[in-house]
Amino acid sequence: MPAARLYPIFTQLAGRAVLVVGGGNVAERKTAALLEAGADVQVGATTFTPQLSAWAENGRISLIYGEFAEEWLDRQWLVVAATSDAAVNAQVAAATERRRIWTNVVDDAALSSFQVPAVIDRAPLVVAVSTAGAAPVLARLVREAIERVLDPSLGALAALAERWRGRIRGRFADLGQRRRFLERLFQGRVAELVRRGQLAVADAAIARELAVTEAEPAAGSVVLVGAGPGDAGLLTLKGLRALNEADVILYDSLVGADVLALARRDAERIDVGKRAGAHSKSQDEIHELLLAQARSGKRVVRLKGGDPFVFGRGGEEIEFLRAHGIAYEVVPGVTAALACAAYAGIPLTHRDSAQSVRFVTAHCKASLDTLDWPALAAERQTLAVYMGVAGLERLRDRLVAHGRAATTPIALIENGSRTTQRVVLGDLANLPQVACEHAVVSPALLIVGEVAALGAQLHWFGAAPLTAAPALARAA
Ligand code: SAH
Numbered sequence: 001m002p003a004a005r006l007y008p009i010f011t012q013l014a015g016r017a018v019l020v021v022g023g024g025n026v027a028e029r030k031t032a033a034l035l036e037a038g039a040d041v042q043v044g045a046t047t048f049t050p051q052l053s054a055w056a057e058n059g060r061i062s063l064i065y066g067e068f069a070e071e072w073l074d075r076q077w078l079v080v081a082a083t084s085d086a087a088v089n090a091q092v093a094a095a096t097e098r099r100r101i102w103t104n105v106v107d108d109a110a111l112s113s114f115q116v117p118a119v120i121d122r123a124p125l126v127v128a129v130s131t132a133g134a135a136p137v138l139a140r141l142v143r144e145a146i147e148r149v150l151d152p153s154l155g156a157l158a159a160l161a162e163r164w165r166g167r168i169r170g171r172f173a174d175l176g177q178r179r180r181f182l183e184r185l186f187q188g189r190v191a192e193l194v195r196r197g198q199l200a201v202a203d204a205a206i207a208r209e210l211a212v213t214e215a216e217p218a219a220g221s222v223v224l225v226g227a228g229p230g231d232a233g234l235l236t237l238k239g240l241r242a243l244n245e246a247d248v249i250l251y252d253s254l255v256g257a258d259v260l261a262l263a264r265r266d267a268e269r270i271d272v273g274k275r276a277g278a279h280s281k282s283q284d285e286i287h288e289l290l291l292a293q294a295r296s297g298k299r300v301v302r303l304k305g306g307d308p309f310v311f312g313r314g315g316e317e318i319e320f321l322r323a324h325g326i327a328y329e330v331v332p333g334v335t336a337a338l339a340c341a342a343y344a345g346i347p348l349t350h351r352d353s354a355q356s357v358r359f360v361t362a363h364c365k366a367s368l369d370t371l372d373w374p375a376l377a378a379e380r381q382t383l384a385v386y387m388g389v390a391g392l393e394r395l396r397d398r399l400v401a402h403g404r405a406a407t408t409p410i411a412l413i414e415n416g417s418r419t420t421q422r423v424v425l426g427d428l429a430n431l432p433q434v435a436c437e438h439a440v441v442s443p444a445l446l447i448v449g450e451v452a453a454l455g456a457q458l459h460w461f462g463a464a465p466l467t468a469a470p471a472l473a474r475a476a
Contacts, residue, residue: 005132006115006130006132008117008128008130010126010128011037011078013034013037013038013039013077013078014037014038014039015038015039015040016039016040016077016078017039017040017042017075017076017077018034018039018040018041018042018076018077018078018079018080019041019042019043019044019072019073019076019078019079019080020034020041020042020043020044020079020080020082021043021044021045021068021072021079021080021081021082021083021088021089021092022043022044022045022081022082022083022084023043023044023045023046023047023048023049023052023063024045024049024082024083024084025049026082026084026106027043027045027049027052027080027082027083028049028051028052030080030082030106031043031052031055031061033116034080035055035060035061039078041060041061041062042061042062042063042064042072042076043056043061043062043063043064044063044064044065044066044068044072045063045064045065045083046065046066046067048063067088068083068088068091068092070095073095073096073099073101076101077101077102078101078102078103078104078114079092079096079101079102079103079104080103080104080106081093081103081104081105081106081111082106086108089105089106089108089111090105090111092105093105093108093111093112093113096113097113102114104116109132109133109134110133112133115130115132115133117129117130117139118130118136118139118140118142118143119143120143120146120147120150121155122150122152122154122155122158123155124155124158124159124162125150125154125155125158127146127150129142129143129146151195153191153194153195153197156194156199157186157190157191157194160190160194160199160202160203160206161182161185161186164206164210167210168181168182168210171210176247176297176298181209183245184209185206185209189205190202190205190206190209193205220293220294220295220296220297220298220299220300220326221294221299221300221326221327221328221329222290222294222300222301222302222317222321222326222327222328222329223242223246223299223300223301223302223328223329223330223331224302224304224308224314224317224318224328224329224330224331225239225242225243225301225302225303225304225308225331225333226239226304226305226306226307226308226309226312226331226332226333226334226335227239227251227254227255227256227259227303227304227305227306227333228256228259228305228306228333228334228339228417229254229305229306229334229335229336229339229340229416229417229418230256230258230259230339230415230416230417230418231256231258231339231343231417231418232256232258232259232261232262234333234334234339234417235259235262235333236331236332236333238331239331239333240262242301242329242331243259243262243263243264243267243301243303244262244263244264245264245299246263246264246267246299246300246301247267247268247293247298247299247300248267248268248269248270248293248298248299248300248301249263249267249268249269249270249300249301249303250270250272250286250289250290250293250300250301250302250303251269251270251271251272251273251303251304252272252273252303252304252305253271253273253280253305254273254304254305254306254443255303255304255305256418259303260303263301267301270289272285272286272289283313283316286317287316287317287320290302290317290320290321290326291320291321291324291326294321294326295326302314302317304333305333305336305443306333306334306335306336306339307332307333307334307335308330308331308332308333309330309332310335310336310337310359310386311359311361311386314330318330335359336384336386336416336443336445337357337359337384337386337445337447339416339417340384340413340416340417340445340447341384341413341447342417343413343416343417343421343461343462344411344413344416344421344423344447344455344459344461344465345454345455345457345458345459345460345461346411346447346451346452346454346455346458347451347454347458348382348384348447348451349382349451350450350451350454352450353380353449353450353451354380354381354382354449354450354451355380355381356380356381356382357381357382357383357384358376358381358382358383358384359384359386360376360383360384360385360386361385361386361387362385362386362387362391362395363386363387363388368391368394368395368398371398373398373399373401373402374402374403376398376399376402376404377398377399377400377401377402377403377404378403378404379404381449382447382448382449382451382452383446383447383448383449384445384446384447385445385446385447385448386445387444387446388442389412389435389440389441389442389444392431392432392435392446393431393432395431395446396428396429396431396432399428399448400428400429404428404448405428406427406428406429407427407428407429408427408428408448408449408450409425409426409427409448409449409450409451409452409453410425410426410427410428410431410446410447410448410452411423411424411425411426411446411447411452411455411465412424412426412431412434412435412440412444412445412446412447413444413445413446413447414440414441414443414444415443415444416443416445417461419462421461421462421463422438422440422462422463422466423455423459423462423463423465423466424438424440424465424466424467425452425453425455425456425465425466425467426467426468428448430468431446433468434466434467434468437468437469438466
């Protein structure tokens, strides 16, 4: 079964029979973890560590002496095979598979029907990390990273929230209000008190807040968030926070699925994507939708590819919101020119050859006609052209006609920063041909200028850059 992803679950093992096969140190470690979950653990083996024997003596576990036998499985919910004998582990795996009992064979993902994740334990808050056995060391590093950011007091905070859950629910029937109250709880004074270990004071503070909090007036707002070019890692922390607090997200077609996946699970997601040609919402419809959602008291995130203020019509949207008295914020994003240049190893400026950069859009004939060609054709600058891939020929012709050398290097970056990124290098003369030859599709960004040639040596992300086929290169 290649590449099917694992389905994560958290199991309730309290009081349930679980079998550990093996009596060594690994079996002991697994038993300890199962005991913490309250499982009714049986350990079967020919010899046992002193600790396992001691647990058996205090009645915390029971032991089965001998070689593994299928009857051991009779009452089990779950099995862990932790012997050092691969043949025995395989035998356990085969028997449990027949009986449909979930089984983990330690350090053998192929034989396991369930795997035990790396865990960050702030019980009742638990974070589990898995790479499906592909890279346990990576899982461990991720676990360490998360350990660093999650304060140890979070467990106590979660427990406190659980204690107060009924009263909080009684106080706020409305789900949105309740969520806002809890968010304040987890981020404000109460969390701080728990961090300092002052649980009684924290309890008093919650009681006070529950008593005084007025029903919040429904005041919706809009946050314009730049999602960046695709790689979800390029989203800002502030953007991430906005996505986590959103009730509704209006997103464009350029927004990557990975970024959307970071948003709060139950946030409503509305695709207002403007794909060239396909039917999509007009800018006016988007304005009306923003207004209606905000007026209904929701926290709206308007999520745009790249940066909202670079060829993103973000300006029009906040003008409209201001005119209608809706509060807004703007969170910038990494615009395509910056991301594509970085991910193609092309510095946009360079002391030797480019002292300025221009962001240009050339989406259609009309926009091509209104550009300042003499200025765009000037030497010692880099052009970052946002555009469809149509119109390259006209663009090349005008730049050359206004004096830019036909030998000026170019780079076309398709799907910049995404796993599907492709970079095509050439020069102004062969620009339309290389684009056609490599079937470059939207979204793609064009870089014109000496710096584009550096992509041949400095590339670091994804596949090596493509160039013109030899015949084409000679013809050009
Ligand atoms: N606000 C966006 C730009 C929107 S205009 C930003 O700041 O990036 C749409 C154009 O952006 C596309 O036609 C393409 O030229 C460019 N673009 C956006 N994302 C891109 C990506 N991942 N790779 C290459 N070009 C991209």
